[in-house]
Amino acid sequence: MNRDGLFLSNDILMSVEKPERYIGHEVNSCIKDPEDIRVRFVMCFPDVYEIGMSHLGIQILYDMFNSFPDVWCERVYSPWVDLDRIMREKNIPLFSLESQRPVREADFLGITIQYEMCYTNILQILDLSHIPLTATERTWDDPIVIGGGPCSYNPEPIAEFFDIFYIGEGETRYRELLDLYEESRDAGISREEFLYKVSQIPGLYVPSLYDVQYNDDLTIKSFTPVREGVPAKIKKEVVKDLDDTYYPKSPVVPYIRCVQDRVVLEIMRGCIRGCRFCQAGELYRPVRERSVDRLLETVYQMLDSTGYEEVSLSSLSSSDYTHLPELLDKLIVECEKRKVNITLPSLRIDAFSLDVMNKVEDIKKTSVTFAPEAGSQRLRDVINKGLTEEDILSGSAQAIKGGWTKFKFYFMLGHPFETDEDIEGIGDLANKVAAEFFELVPRDQRKNGPISITVSTSFFVPKPFTAFQWAPQCTQDEFIRKAYVCRGGISSQLNQKRIHYNWHDADTSVIEALLARGDRKVADVIKRVYEKGGIYDAWSDYYSHARWIEALDECGLSLDFYAYRERSESEIFPWDFIDIGVSKRFLYNEYTKAKQGIITQNCRAKCNGCGAAVFDAGICPHAAI
Amino acid sequence: MTKIRVRFTKHGAIRYIGHLDVMRYFQKAIRRAGINVAYSGGFSPHQIMTFAAPLGVGLESDGEYMDLGLEDTAPDTTAIMDALNKASVPEIRILSVRILPEDAGNAMASVFASAYEITFYDDKKVLCPDKNTIKRLLERCSLLESMIYHKETKKTSRDIDLKSFIYSLYLKDDDEDKPTVCMTINSSSSDSIKPGFVMEYLCSLEDIKLPDNSLMITRLDMYTQSDSGDLVSLGDIGVTS
Numbered sequence: 086m087n088r089d090g091l092f093l094s095n096d097i098l099m100s101v102e103k104p105e106r107y108i109g110h111e112v113n114s115c116i117k118d119p120e121d122i123r124v125r126f127v128m129c130f131p132d133v134y135e136i137g138m139s140h141l142g143i144q145i146l147y148d149m150f151n152s153f154p155d156v157w158c159e160r161v162y163s164p165w166v167d168l169d170r171i172m173r174e175k176n177i178p179l180f181s182l183e184s185q186r187p188v189r190e191a192d193f194l195g196i197t198i199q200y201e202m203c204y205t206n207i208l209q210i211l212d213l214s215h216i217p218l219t220a221t222e223r224t225w226d227d228p229i230v231i232g233g234g235p236c237s238y239n240p241e242p243i244a245e246f247f248d249i250f251y252i253g254e255g256e257t258r259y260r261e262l263l264d265l266y267e268e269s270r271d272a273g274i275s276r277e278e279f280l281y282k283v284s285q286i287p288g289l290y291v292p293s294l295y296d297v298q299y300n301d302d303l304t305i306k307s308f309t310p311v312r313e314g315v316p317a318k319i320k321k322e323v324v325k326d327l328d329d330t331y332y333p334k335s336p337v338v339p340y341i342r343c344v345q346d347r348v349v350l351e352i353m354r355g356c357i358r359g360c361r362f363c364q365a366g367e368l369y370r371p372v373r374e375r376s377v378d379r380l381l382e383t384v385y386q387m388l389d390s391t392g393y394e395e396v397s398l399s400s401l402s403s404s405d406y407t408h409l410p411e412l413l414d415k416l417i418v419e420c421e422k423r424k425v426n427i428t429l430p431s432l433r434i435d436a437f438s439l440d441v442m443n444k445v446e447d448i449k450k451t452s453v454t455f456a457p458e459a460g461s462q463r464l465r466d467v468i469n470k471g472l473t474e475e476d477i478l479s480g481s482a483q484a485i486k487g488g489w490t491k492f493k494f495y496f497m498l499g500h501p502f503e504t505d506e507d508i509e510g511i512g513d514l515a516n517k518v519a520a521e522f523f524e525l526v527p528r529d530q531r532k533n534g535p536i537s538i539t540v541s542t543s544f545f546v547p548k549p550f551t552a553f554q555w556a557p558q559c560t561q562d563e564f565i566r567k568a569y570v571c572r573g574g575i576s577s578q579l580n581q582k583r584i585h586y587n588w589h590d591a592d593t594s595v596i597e598a599l600l601a602r603g604d605r606k607v608a609d610v611i612k613r614v615y616e617k618g619g620i621y622d623a624w625s626d627y628y629s630h631a632r633w634i635e636a637l638d639e640c641g642l643s644l645d646f647y648a649y650r651e652r653s654e655s656e657i658f659p660w661d662f663i664d665i666g667v668s669k670r671f672l673y674n675e676y677t678k679a680k681q682g683i684i685t686q687n688c689r690a691k692c693n694g695c696g697a698a699v700f701d702a703g704i705c706p707h708a709a710i
Numbered sequence: 711m712t713k714i715r716v717r718f719t720k721h722g723a724i725r726y727i728g729h730l731d732v733m734r735y736f737q738k739a740i741r742r743a744g745i746n747v748a749y750s751g752g753f754s755p756h757q758i759m760t761f762a763a764p765l766g767v768g769l770e771s772d773g774e775y776m777d778l779g780l781e782d783t784a785p786d787t788t789a790i791m792d793a794l795n796k797a798s799v800p801e802i803r804i805l806s807v808r809i810l811p812e813d814a815g816n817a818m819a820s821v822f823a824s825a826y827e828i829t830f831y832d833d834k835k836v837l838c839p840d841k842n843t844i845k846r847l848l849e850r851c852s853l854l855e856s857m858i859y860h861k862e863t864k865k866t867s868r869d870i871d872l873k874s875f876i877y878s879l880y881l882k883d884d885d886e887d888k889p890t891v892c893m894t895i896n897s898s899s900s901d902s903i904k905p906g907f908v909m910e911y912l913c914s915l916e917d918i919k920l921p922d923n924s925l926m927i928t929r930l931d932m933y934t935q936s937d938s939g940d941l942v943s944l945g946d947i948g949v950t951s
Contacts, residue, residue, distance in 0.1 A: 088832070089722045095831055099768050099923045104726040112738070112799055338738060340731045392738030392797070423741075424755055447753040 092185040093168075093177075101167045105341045106134035109160075109182035112338040113390065115147070116183055117157040124263055125191040126150050126158045127181045127228070130199070131206035132623065137162040138337070139345030141399065142197055142234065146255050148333035156263060159183040159191070160337075163206045164213065166621065172213055179213040188214040192266065194228040196247075198236035201600035202593060202623035204243055207232075208615040211246065218612065220248045221293055225276055229266070237290075238321075238368055239549040241659040242603035242611060244292035248280060252663055253288045253322030254354075256330045261286050284315045288322035291315070295662070297605055303646055305604065305657040320664040321368075325702040327354060327375045332383055335390035347395035347428070348387045350380060352412065355703065356401035357688035359695075360458070361469045361552035361679050362500065365401055367667050368550060370695065372688060373703035377408045381415055388425060395426040404433035405689070413441055420445075433472075434480035439487050449533055452491035453484040459500060460510030460574075466682045467502050469552075469675070474514065481518045485525050490533045492518060498567040498588070499545035501556040502680060505570050512574030512584070515540050519580035538584045542571055544594035548601050549660045550667065552675030555652040558598045560644075564591035592630040593622075598648040599637075604659040607647070610636045666697035711748045711758070711779045713810040714787065715817060716794065717945040720771045724801035729764035735802075736776060742797035745790055748779035762817040762932050762944060763824060763897045766904070768923075773825070773931035775944045777810065777817045785809065787950045808948035820934040823877055823941055824897040826905040827928045829890040834924035839913060844889035845881050847912045852879075859903075859911045872911055875903045877941065894941070897932065 091098070091108055098104040119125075128147060130137030137143070143160070150158030159181035164172060172179070178187040188194055194214070196207055211218050216227045223230070232240060233251040240250045251258065262283065269279040284291040294315045298306040310317055324330050336348070355372035356365065384396055396416075400406060413427075420427055427445040432438040434453055442451065455477055459465045462474055481492065496511050515538050522536035544564045547553045559567065568588045575586050599607065613636035614622075621627035637643060652658070654673055661669070671694065678685060685693055688704050698705035720732070727735070737757055740747050749755035758779030765771050787807040794804045814820070830838040839847065851857065857872040875896040882890035891909065896902055905927055913920050933941040 089725075091723050094833070095768070096833075096923045098726055104767070105728070105731065108723045108726050110723045110799060110801065112735075112742075340727045340735060342731075342734065389742065392741035394737065394741070424749055426754065450753075 090185055092180040097168070097171055097177075101171070102165060103134075103341060105339075106162065106165065107168065107182070109185065111340060112392075113335045114160075114183055114337045115151040115158065117151075119157070119184070121154070122157045123155040123267055124157070124193065125184075126156055126193040126195060126263075127161050127188050127191040128158055129161045129188075129194060129196045129210055131163050131196060131203045131210050132621075133165050134162040134339070135341060135343045138339045138343045140197065140199065141345075141349050141351060142199075142255070144333045144336045144349075145331055146195070146259075147337070148335075149256060149259070149331040152331070153260070153263070155267070157183070161188055161210070163209055163620070166627065169209065169213070169620065178215050179210065189216055189227065191228045194230045196230065196232050197234040198232050198243070199234050200623060201236060201597045202628075204600060204611050205615045205619045205622050207243060207246060208612065209620045212615075219245055221245075223248065223276070229279075235364065235368060236601075238364075238663055238665065239601065239603070239658075239660040240290065240292065241605050242600055242607035244605055245608045247292060249283055250290040250292070251288060251322070252290055252319050254324050255322075256324045257322045258286055258288050262289065281312060281315070287320060290319045290663075297659075305659060308657065308659075308662055318662055318664050321666065323371075323666075323700045323702060324354075324373070325700070327373050328379045334383065334386045336387065338391045338393070345397070346393075347397050347426075348384060348391060348393045349397050349399050350384050350387070351375070351399045352380060352403065352406050352409075353400045357405050357704065358402060358471060359469055359675075359685055359687060359693075361467070361675055362458070362497065362545060362548075364548035364551050366551075367672070367695075368665055369401070370665070370667055370688075370697035371700055371703040371705040372405075374406060374408070377412045377415070380412060381419075384416070385419070388423065394424070395428060396420065397428045397430065399430070401431065402433070403429060403431050404435075404438060405687075410437065417441075417444055433476075434484060435476075436483055439480075439483055439489075443487060448488045451489075452493050452539075453481070453489045454493045454495070455480070456495040457514065458495065458497050459503075459507060460496060460512075460514055460571075461507040463682055464500060464503055464507040464510070466684050467679045468500055469679070469684050471684065471687060474517075477514065478517060478521065482521050482525060485522050485536070488533060490522075490536050492536065492538045494538065494540045496540065496542045496571075497545045498542045498571060499559040499564055501545075501547075501553055502682075503567075508567055508570045509574035511540060511542070511571050512576075512578050512581075515575060515584045516578035516580050519578075519583045522583075523580070536583050540571075540575065540584060540586045541588070542568065542586075543589040544591055546594050546597045546601060549658065550663075550665055550672070552672050552679055554602070554658065554672065555654070555656075555676055557651040558595065558648045560649055561591040561595055564594065590625070593625075593628060595644055595648050596622075596630070596633050599633075599644060602659070603647055606640070606642060609640045610642060613639055666695070666699050668696035671695045711781065712783055712785055713812075713814070713816075714778050714780060714785060714790065715808050715810050715814075715944065715948055716776045716778060716790075717805045717807075718774050718776065719803045719805060720765060720769075720774055720801065721803075722770075722801040724799065725768055725770050728767050729761070732765075732774075733759070733761060739794060739797045739802075740778070743790075743793035745778070745793060746781045746785075748781050760816045760818050762821045763899075763902065765929060766927075769927045769929060771929040772805070773929055773943075773945070775817045775821075775932060785951060806945055806950070808945070808950055810948040814947055815934070817944060818899070821932050821944065822896070822898050822935040823894050823933045825878075825892070825894040825930040825933070827882065827890055827892055827930055828905055828909060829886075829888050829926050830924050831926050832888075834921050835888055837921045838924055839889070839916075839918055841881070841887065841889040843916070843918075844891060844912070847915055848879065848881055848891070850915055851912060857911055859907050861907065870903065870907070872903060872908055875901060876908065879908065894933070
């Protein structure tokens with residue numbers, strides 16, 4: 086420790102890019118006296134500080150843990166590649182930001198797992214902390230390593246690296262876990278015995294207590310508990326009333342500019358839409374809203390305690406929040422007084438949202454964003470994206486009349502049952518929007534310049550707990566071919582000069598598919614990639630596709646099996662032991678309906694009996710239980 | 711609009727925060743403190759705020775300055791100082807708040823010189839000159855007509871005569887084993903030099919090469935030049951209420 090109580094020496098801090106990532110001391114960061122606490126919980130986002138600090142989930146849990154007098158929750162993020170190198174060279178252990186003490190001294194290391202491409206960074210965190218990578222090799226000298234977040238809904242590829250996974254929303258069960266930990270340490274029981282007791286707490290999954298058997302065709306034969314009393318199924322945890330739970334009134338304010346440099350206000354959880362490719366739409370069911378009064382009370386406290394100049398409303402589909410007009414009316418008035426900007430991501434473009442955007446944003450600087458995800462109406466019905474061409478064109482026409490000239494369109498290529506005509510429909514749709522502009526705005530009134538349309542496509546990755554979890558993914562070559570079809574569809578349009586096209590690369594998409602639907606055998610691949618030097622795979626500059634292919638070969642595993650293969654209806658998935666409420670039967674029915682191009686209505690229009698009603702919360706009708 | 715000048719410190723761990731982030735820090739601290747700051751017009755209004763010479767990453771300071779425009783015509787400087795201190799991290803303390811006269815130049819434009827105290831980090835001091843050596847070097851230096859320092863950056867290199875930018879340079883008289891060099895040097899936007907240049911030059915007189923990151927530098931204050939040519943602390947301009 087140097088003279089300022091920092092873990093890293095002045096020499097190291099002066100030689101790395103952005104030393105601010107490693108010094109802590111931010112406004113609202115929580116410092117406690119180690120004498121007063123019983124449990125040190127280090128919370129980790131396995132990516133660089135600026136990304137990790139932008140994550141709302143950690144802010145909520147940090148606030149919750151630190152509200153417990155016996156617990157001190159701290160933060161740690163992945164050291165950037167420059168510091169990573171120095172730490173390895175000099176054998177410097179990873180440390181947490183608040184206490185500036187080694188992570189390994191903590192009681193718990195909680196890792197939030199938000200995307201598959203961070204898996205190698207999880208190994209980086211464990212390795213730099215000098216914690217054994219494999220859970221069964223750990224002793225009481227190591228922290229209990231617990232994972233959570235969306236990727237823990239298929240934890241199997243990373244199961245051997247974790248002692249526990251928390252399945253579901255973190256607000257509900259941590260107190261029980263901490264109490265059990267304190268009791269267990271007082272009683273002097275073994276780590277194994279403690280983990281066995283943990284498995285009795287709802288929502289907590291202890292991977293070491295399960296055995297997986299495989300069929301000759303490599304699919305799963307059985308997934309069974311190895312000990313009496315360990316539950317065969319883990320039901321996700323859900324907060325029933327979002328008005329009666331934790332929310333950070335004083336989030337930590339970073340010094341460096343982070344991705345999310347603003348107050349983030351989560352207005353609701355879940356989504357009524359049921360797009361068939363979307364994992365979040367299923368995982369976070371049922372839809373639950375926060376009340377306007379609580380939201381306003383919270384947001385003003387947050388603005389007062391942080392001094393932020395901007396607030397962002399967060400949800401999967403803000404237009405579906407029932408009290409949005411009332412919330413915005415009040416928020417706009419107060420924010421104008423406070424000189425605070427409001428940003429509204431994930432808004433459906435219509436008369437209401439354009440009116441709001443007009444009030445809170447500078448039309449000349451901002452763009453209007455659509456996410457049709459598929460180019461033709463037929464394919465939008467297949468993926469159950471409840472957005473019609475008429476919705477899009479009337480939205481864009483109103484935006485054009487309102488003075489907007491920048492438009493962004495997001496699509497996915499490689500959806501199940503996609504044809505080349507569907508892809509060509511992308512260019513067609515973009516051209517229609519451009520044509521609207523030239524029709525609606527006479528030449529002498531184009532004061533903001535001509536229309537500019539950006540079309541971006543990413544490649545479809547099938548995810549667990551979606552209707553498309555059975556679907557094959559396209560091969561890389563097929564993805565590239567589709568991107569060319571899309572480009573051809575755009576360049577054949579009359580207004581093609583106004584349309585700019587860019588596409589996401591295909592390499593990471595197939596590896597993402599491997600990790601998303603992988604089983605326990607995939608852990609070896611991840612470990613090998615890490616041993617070959619792979620970290621920051623989510624960053625294209627540091628991603629090496631060759632490294633992944635090499636590791637797959639060495640392990641005798643293939644993308645054919647994990648990514649490109651269609652699953653049969655009866656196949657046991659690695660994640661089948663998790664119960665998210667939404668039933669496998671419902672999802673398979675959705676897959677069948679997709680094949681036939683039949684849409685399913687949203688949760689508000691009609692209950693489709695997905696199964697999430699077991700949680701008896703939010704939008705779900707009680708009758709459906 | 712009334713203008714005030716805030717003098718603040720920057721110590722400890724916070725010295726690794728860059729200048730732009732210190733500005734962003736204050737934008738938020740001012741809001742937390744509820745200060746009635748004036749905003750520019752336009753779609754994204756920003757606070758009327760100017761900082762004196764930026765402080766390098768890794769340096770500490772007792773004399774940083776920020777000018778603020780306020781909506782109040784008769785602000786209570788003590789109340790502002792208290793509110794800002796309450797909204798601040800312990801490593802940044804507000805030392806004074808003064809109301810500026812209308813004709814005062816802003817902090818950035820009027821800064822002319824800075825005073826520094828420089829010593830060596832403990833883990834590097836054995837590789838650095840001791841107190842007697844520093845004393846001898848400073849004496850040699852005082853006899854020189856010029857102090858030609860060869861400044862190299864990534865793109866350019868040029869010779870600078872440091873002498874014309876140094877207004878005082880001496881060894882601090884204290885009981886410490888480690889030497890502390892005090893200097894007041896030019897830090898105007900057009901002609902500034904860095905305290906490290908002077909230390910390197912001093913050591914070069916006896917072919918001593920300072921190890922990397924060995925200097926522990928604290929800025930003591932910043933000055934403007936009065937009409938008569940005297941150095942006046944930026945913090946002495948204006949009045950408290």
